[in-house]
Amino acid sequence: MTKLYLHIGTEKTGTTHIQQFLLRNRDKLFLKGYYVPDFLGEFAHTWLPILVYEDNKEDDLTEKEKIYEQENPNTFIKLKIEELKKAVEIYKDKEWVLSSEHLHARLNGVEIRRLKSLLSPLFSEIKIIVYLRNPIESAVSLWSTVVRAGKPIKRIPLPGTEWDYICNHKRTIQLWEENFQENIIPRLYSKRSFFNDNLLEDFLCQIGCKLNASYEIPANVNQSMSYAGIRILSNINEIIPPAKYGCFDSFRGNIEGQIMESYKDFPKYHPTEKEVYNYEKYYEDSNKWIKNKYFPDVECLWENNQKILENEDQKLLIDKEINATSKLISNLFNENYKKSSKIDDLEKQVKFLQNKIRNHENSTIWRFTKPLRKIADFVKGFIWLNKR
Numbered sequence: 280m281t282k283l284y285l286h287i288g289t290e291k292t293g294t295t296h297i298q299q300f301l302l303r304n305r306d307k308l309f310l311k312g313y314y315v316p317d318f319l320g321e322f323a324h325t326w327l328p329i330l331v332y333e334d335n336k337e338d339d340l341t342e343k344e345k346i347y348e349q350e351n352p353n354t355f356i357k358l359k360i361e362e363l364k365k366a367v368e369i370y371k372d373k374e375w376v377l378s379s380e381h382l383h384a385r386l387n388g389v390e391i392r393r394l395k396s397l398l399s400p401l402f403s404e405i406k407i408i409v410y411l412r413n414p415i416e417s418a419v420s421l422w423s424t425v426v427r428a429g430k431p432i433k434r435i436p437l438p439g440t441e442w443d444y445i446c447n448h449k450r451t452i453q454l455w456e457e458n459f460q461e462n463i464i465p466r467l468y469s470k471r472s473f474f475n476d477n478l479l480e481d482f483l484c485q486i487g488c489k490l491n492a493s494y495e496i497p498a499n500v501n502q503s504m505s506y507a508g509i510r511i512l513s514n515i516n517e518i519i520p521p522a523k524y525g526c527f528d529s530f531r532g533n534i535e536g537q538i539m540e541s542y543k544d545f546p547k548y549h550p551t552e553k554e555v556y557n558y559e560k561y562y563e564d565s566n567k568w569i570k571n572k573y574f575p576d577v578e579c580l581w582e583n584n585q586k587i588l589e590n591e592d593q594k595l596l597i598d599k600e601i602n603a604t605s606k607l608i609s610n611l612f613n614e615n616y617k618k619s620s621k622i623d624d625l626e627k628q629v630k631f632l633q634n635k636i637r638n639h640e641n642s643t644i645w646r647f648t649k650p651l652r653k654i655a656d657f658v659k660g661f662i663w664l665n666k667r
């Protein structure tokens with residue numbers, strides 16, 4: 280049977296960089312004995328979590344793959360499972376590599392058990408690779424991501440709230456250990472902990488492969504926004520939500536990209552001393568558990584390089600300036616939307632009148648009375664000539 284390396288994230292630990300590497304080097308990896316399938320989603324293997332979702336579960340992944348646009352969604356999913364089984368049989372001499380941070384972020388306990396039931400009969404050995412990041416750093420990085428996705432979040436949430444899933448590493452490991460026992464390979468997302476200080480080399484090391492000059496190294500495209508950019512875009516998301524007009528792409532355009540570019544030279548967000556303390560205190564037990572079980576020889580689990588936000592930096596752009604800038608941009612968008620709406624209304628009226636005229640000209644009465652209209656026009660012309 281076949282060995283599987285399953286990379287589950289977590290989010291904000293260079294998953295996009297790893298997945299881009301796997302995508303661009305599929306053929307080279309294949310020649311070295313590794314199979315990276317593309318039928319489960321060319322990027323991020325988004326189909327894998329969908330295969331084990333509970334019935335009728337909908338999210339952006341099912342929307343992307345048009346699951347519930349199918350006549351029979353369950354049959355559609357079963358066909359993909361059969362495709363997976365056939366592929367494993369064809370490439371059984373290769374070691375498989377699958378990567379999706381959504382496995383960690385989206386699956387609950389029941390769905391992880393479903394994943395185990397799906398994969399265990401297909402693979403003789405399954406290794407779970409998971410990267411863990413300092414919780415406060417994960418929260419700051421995720422803040423940038425969700426604001427870029429359209430959320431109006433003004434500050435990082437308190438520890439233990441909606442982003443607990445990405446910060447509570449003890450819970451993550453225990454949840455996956457329940458199903459995959461000791462086949463978990465936790466790695467610290469820290470340059471100090473990477474093999475040769477390199478994330479890609481570290482990942483390849485876990486699957487028994489070495490990085491060399493023949494591989495194509497992708498650029499790191501998933502950059503975080505500056506603090507000023509996050510604040511401004513968050514305000515705009517509140518004033519003009521992406522779903523407000525139902526036309527995110529056509530109306531808002533690439534507003535997050537424009538803001539990111541305009542404020543790229545501004546400092547990144549650094550958490551306050553209180554935020555750092557709260558996160559360290561809340562996840563103290565989780566971090567100790569991870570350290571004692573998997574990294575007993577490491578003096579400190581996380582690198583002590585977290586900058587603290589000073590009062591001077593806090594006032595980089597004072598609230599009034601940020602609000603004024605956000606309002607200005609939002610007003611410009613609103614004006615553009617009003618003008619676009621007027622044009623759309625006029626176009627609709629023109630089309631309506633055109634259809635009305637077309638229907639009128641095609642009517643039976645209009646066709647049969649055409650000779651009478653010609654006679655009437657002749658009589659009108661004759662009367663006009665006699666009046667002269």
